[in-house]
Amino acid sequence: MNNLRDDISRTGEYVAEQPTIFWKTAPPSLSAFDIELTERCNNDCIHCCISQPEQDPTIRSKELSTAAVKELLKQGVGQGALTVRFTGGEPLLRDDFIELYLFARRLGLRVMLFTNGRLITPELANLFKRVPPREAIEITVYGMSAGSYEAVSRQRGSFAEFYRGITLLTQNKIPFIVKGTMLPQTKSEFTDFMTWAEKLPGMKDPPSFVLFLELRHRRDSEIKNRQIEKLRLSPEEGLAVLSTNSELYRRDLYRIFKHIAGRPIDKIFSCNAGNRICIDAYGQIQYCLALRHPATAIDSRLNTIEYALREFFPHLRELRSSNPEFLKRCAKCALRGLCEQCPAKSWIEHGILDQPVQYCCEIAHEQARYLGVLKEGEMGWEVADWRARLKALKME
Secondary structure (H helix, E strand, C coil): CCCHHHHHHCCCCCEEECCCCCCCCCCCCCCEEEEECCCEECCCCCCCCCCEECCCHHHHHHCCCHHHHHHHHHHHHHCCCCEEEEECCCHHHCCCHHHHHHHHHHCCCEEEEEECCCCCCHHHHHHHHHCCCECCEEEEECCCCHHHHHHHHCCCCHHHHHHHHHHHHHHCCCCEEEEEECCCCCHHHHHHHHHHHHCCCCCCCCCCEECCCCCCCCCCCHHHHHHHHHHCCCHHHHHHHHCCCHHHHHHHHHHHHHHHCCCCCCECCCCCHHHCCEECCCCEEECCCCCCCHHHEEECCCCCHHHHHHHHHHHHHCEEECCHHHHHCCCCCCCCCCCCCCHHHHHHHHCCCCCCCHHHHHHHHHHHHHHCCCCCCCCHHHCCCHHHHHHHHCCC
């Protein structure tokens, strides 16, 4: 812990460390946690921020062993967790998935499964029927036809396998929900997707969408990053989707502004992400799954989940920025809660924790202008009369 500031500084970080506040009694309760079982995936999606090749032997050899995952599951339960999320990559690629799933359920954990659905077989469907996960399986849909789906997944036959998977779940009455990603290849299918999703038995709410794509989380390929940037929606395009139900969207934005306006903060970590332990495919305990900065993660082979909750993450929460750009913009901006700028986004885009991300900034300002609290040409960190502007909206 004593070397954390030095480790961050060596990456070009602007950080001012404050006195560490450790938990004096029991560590905070852990209601849920994430385990990324693998980064490998049987899709090769054009926009993916994390996936590695399905058959890569080097990647496979570095992944957590069955015994290591079981130990982490036991630690999570020991800290009060009721739910574990198995994610990836494609978690069903793990040869020991069934063993790990049953182990988690025997511990009493509810299991959230994030999957593309392609590897759901009759055997797995029967397992989920006999031993329910107790949480709806979440399936990402990459297109409503073989043409659009496989233009994204870049895997021949992937649409048929996906459709077989959701059919098996439906036939066995296993609850699942679907979500999507807005891409040039699928934008024209948005209405069809929403109509189809609405009729699925497990869909109580409209499906969620990834609208604003993230670059590679491990900063491992500039070529892929440039490809992802070309696929990104503009702030205006994203706003058009978000504001489909204009009245509801305006009220949601208003509620956010009401609570954050006029509250500047120079802390680098201002979210609650660290209250939900995230463990990557190689055993690193992380503040969130998107934040792969080496100085913000600890090795689960050397440290426990309890240590991360009690000491490591509280230390991160006390880090404050001394980056002039961050202090000039983000620290003063009343759009902070609306903006998706965060240490993970900054790390992904710039390799440091507290550099403003222009894409996030533009999206937040576009939404603020839509709500009517920001005039054309104004920047969020320059406006002092936020309270008066909110009051003028009369949306109570």
